[in-house]
Amino acid sequence: MRRAKSERSGDRVIRFDRVQRATHWATAFLFFVLAFTGAVLYVPALSGAVGHRLVIEEVHVFAGIAILLPLTIAVSGPWGRGFRRDLASMNRFSKGEVAWLRSRGKRGQEQVGKFNPGQKLNTFAVGALLLVLLATGLILRWGNFLAVSVRTGATFVHDWFALGVAVLIAGHILMAIAHPTALRSMVLGWVSRTWASRHAPAWRVPHRLVNEAPGNGREGRAGSRRGGARALR
Amino acid sequence: MAGSGPKPDDEDPGVGMRDRGKPLGRRLFLTIAGAGAFGNQLQGAVARLTAPIAGAGGGGLGALIPGAARFRFYTVTGSYPLVPRGRYRLEVNGLVDRAHSWTYDDLLDAPRAELVSPFQCVTGWRVPGVHWAGVRLGDLIDLAGPRPEAEAVEFTSYDGAYTESLTLEEAHRSDVLVAYEMLGAPITRQHGGPVRLYVAPMYGYKSIKWLKSVTLVRKAAPGFWEQQGYPVQAWFGSYS
Numbered sequence: 001m002r003r004a005k006s007e008r009s010g011d012r013v014i015r016f017d018r019v020q021r022a023t024h025w026a027t028a029f030l031f032f033v034l035a036f037t038g039a040v041l042y043v044p045a046l047s048g049a050v051g052h053r054l055v056i057e058e059v060h061v062f063a064g065i066a067i068l069l070p071l072t073i074a075v076s077g078p079w080g081r082g083f084r085r086d087l088a089s090m091n092r093f094s095k096g097e098v099a100w101l102r103s104r105g106k107r108g109q110e111q112v113g114k115f116n117p118g119q120k121l122n123t124f125a126v127g128a129l130l131l132v133l134l135a136t137g138l139i140l141r142w143g144n145f146l147a148v149s150v151r152t153g154a155t156f157v158h159d160w161f162a163l164g165v166a167v168l169i170a171g172h173i174l175m176a177i178a179h180p181t182a183l184r185s186m187v188l189g190w191v192s193r194t195w196a197s198r199h200a201p202a203w204r205v206p207h208r209l210v211n212e213a214p215g216n217g218r219e220g221r222a223g224s225r226r227g228g229a230r231a232l233r
Numbered sequence: 234m235a236g237s238g239p240k241p242d243d244e245d246p247g248v249g250m251r252d253r254g255k256p257l258g259r260r261l262f263l264t265i266a267g268a269g270a271f272g273n274q275l276q277g278a279v280a281r282l283t284a285p286i287a288g289a290g291g292g293g294l295g296a297l298i299p300g301a302a303r304f305r306f307y308t309v310t311g312s313y314p315l316v317p318r319g320r321y322r323l324e325v326n327g328l329v330d331r332a333h334s335w336t337y338d339d340l341l342d343a344p345r346a347e348l349v350s351p352f353q354c355v356t357g358w359r360v361p362g363v364h365w366a367g368v369r370l371g372d373l374i375d376l377a378g379p380r381p382e383a384e385a386v387e388f389t390s391y392d393g394a395y396t397e398s399l400t401l402e403e404a405h406r407s408d409v410l411v412a413y414e415m416l417g418a419p420i421t422r423q424h425g426g427p428v429r430l431y432v433a434p435m436y437g438y439k440s441i442k443w444l445k446s447v448t449l450v451r452k453a454a455p456g457f458w459e460q461q462g463y464p465v466q467a468w469f470g471s472y473s
Contacts, residue, residue, distance in 0.1 A: 041305075042305070044305070044306045044423065047305070047306045047307065047308065048306060048308065048312065048313050048423060049312075051308050051309075051310055051311040051312050051313075052309070052310070052311060053307050053308060053309050054309055054461065090258050091256050091257075091258035091259050092254035092255065092256055092257075092258070093254045093255050093256075093257045093258070094254040095254070097254065098254075098255065098257075120257075120258055121257065121258065121261055123258070124258040124259070124261045124262040124265075125261055125262075125265060127262060128261070128262045128263075128264075128265035128266050128269070129265060129269075131266060131269075132265065132266060132268075132269030132270075135269065136269065140356055140357060144355065144463075148353065148357070148359075148469065150273075151356065151357035152273070152276070152357040152358065152359055153272075153273025153276060153357075154273070154357060155356065155357035155358050156272070156273050156275075156276045156279070156299060156357075157269055157272045157273055159299030160272065160299045161269060161272075162299075163299060
């Protein structure tokens with residue numbers, strides 16, 4: 001109760017703004033549709049139990065085309081500033097972060113920012129896998145003018161990459177269950193300042209009181225411009 | 234696969250990490266995208282490695298390994314039709330002098346034809362070297378005595394939805410079978426048993442499953458998959 005009160009009184013830090021959360025859950029929903037319909041198309045026992053192949057196929061294709069749309073929309077407008085800033089911070093890895101990766105999280109903790117190096121790599125891996133799945137999926141659906149060998153190859157790559165992304169997402173869900181505070185931040189948006197300093201010491205969050213901010217990254221404006229941006233790196 | 238990592242946000246010059254550290258994110262992204270573009274080169278190796286555990290029949294966990302040469306089971310209705318061999322009938326009718334209803338045992342007693350030939354799906358998967366046995370479709374048609382005006386053959390399936398067709402000339406090819414065996418055993422329910430068509434030189438959708446009737450007509454109506462946009466002429470390597 002006391003803790004909740006202190007959090008409510010302003011010791012909260014926005015980890016994911018509204019745009020990011022909406023994007024996450026829209027993408028997650030589409031992912032589950034894809035995983036289910038994909039399994040029905042792929043696993044013989046499910047194909048027989050569910051049947052209706054054409055309907056399942058249409059839903060799968062539709063969801064597959066749609067899955068990158070939430071992210072695309074989220075990062076392409078003025079509402080996506082916070083999102084873009086987070087994404088831009090994910091590409092580069094400092095020496096400390098490389099050390100963190102090499103030691104599997106044992107060293108370099110003080111250099112871990114808003115997202116740890118594992119999360120950062122995972123982001124690019126899932127993004128690339130989804131893009132390849134989209135490309136090969138389009139070939140499977142509309143690539144009938146292509147040579148048989150190309151379509152056979154696309155089927156092969158699509159199947160393996162689907163397995164790959166399923167493994168990564170399963171790991172992601174397990175990590176979320178193991179870290180309820182992080183999961184909550186994807187639902188409600190915020191984490192406590194204490195949590196942030198413990199799990200993301202290099203994430204320099206602004207000292208200004210942070211309330212539920214509109215999803216435009218405005219929460220990063222505290223202090224000097226440079227300092228504010230660094231805060232959310 | 235022209236992918237690139239997220240671009241720095243021009244409106245936000247304050248990203249501290251931009252000029253420091255290694256761009257491992259982008260490297261990983263490009264590596265995976267490249268693997269997507271060229272990963273099909275591994276197909277042969279995967280098919281060879283998984284062959285001992287996969288089993289072309291499509292059953293078993295090994296067959297779930299992507300790239301294993303195995304069948305995928307399609308059904309366009311709610312389930313696989315169940316037609317017991319004892320109650321199976323194949324109607325040959327339409328523009329013929331002697332319409333006939335074949336039982337499963339009748340087909341077994343008819344001259345047997347065998348061939349080993351791949352099953353190639355139009356969507357890209359392929360099972361090489363499948364053994365097939367049955368009766369030549371041309372023999373069944375000739376026994377029924379087609380009338381001169383007959384030019385095509387329509388097929389229906391026990392699933393009530395699947396239909397297909399061939400020209401009379403195609404139907405007389407020696408590699409077009411009314412098949413009751415595949416992979417060295419009676420055709421299973423999932424594979425379209427007890428009796429299915431096998432049209433060796435064409436994409437798999439031509440090989441109608443749970444074959445119910447063979448009807449000679451003047452001109453064939455488009456079949457089920459052809460109504461979904463697939464061509465009536467389905468020779469391998471061709472699409473239009």
